[in-house]
Amino acid sequence: MRGEIFRTVDDYVAAQSPALREKLETIRHIIFKAVPGVEEKISYGMPGYQYKGVLIYFGLAQKHIGLYAMPSAIEAFKKELKPYDTSKGTIRFPLxxxxxxxxxxxxxxFRKKRNELKHASKPR
Known part of the structure; x- marks a missing residue:
């Protein structure tokens, strides 16, 4: 994966083994279901999602899938995330x-709601 350049999220997912493809497609499905109208693109070499600003990213690593959900989400879900390795804005789900x-x-x-609130508070 490292060093490979993908033009689309479909390309990113298709390059993986069937078991990993299934996990990545599951995450995509969750995002599209939770946020109708979300924009999907490759950004920073991984799948990224935009909805009234940056929504979330995910990426495959050697032993985990990283969900890049911003520090506010890590803080808000601190209790639920106890079983997982986390850092400032990242959650690592073991493969x-x-x-x-x-x-x-x-x-x-949560990220959708945060973006909606931030977007609504911006002067027009």
Missing amino acids: DKPLPKKLIADIVK
Whole structure:
């Protein structure tokens, strides 16, 4: 994966093994379901999503899928994220464990709401 350049998220996902493709497609599905109208693109070499600003990113690493959800989401879901390795704005879901689908959906919805509030407070 490192060093490969993908033009689309479809290309990024298609380059993975079937088991990894399934996990990545699950995350994509969760994002699209939680945020109708979200824009998807490759940014920083990984799938990125825009909705009234930066929404979320995810990326595949050797032993985990990183969900880049911004520091506010890490703080808001601190209790739920205890079983996972986290850093300032990143959550690492181990590849050998099932994805916590509801938690991912809740985080995406949280980010959506944050972006909506930020967007609404900007002067027109």
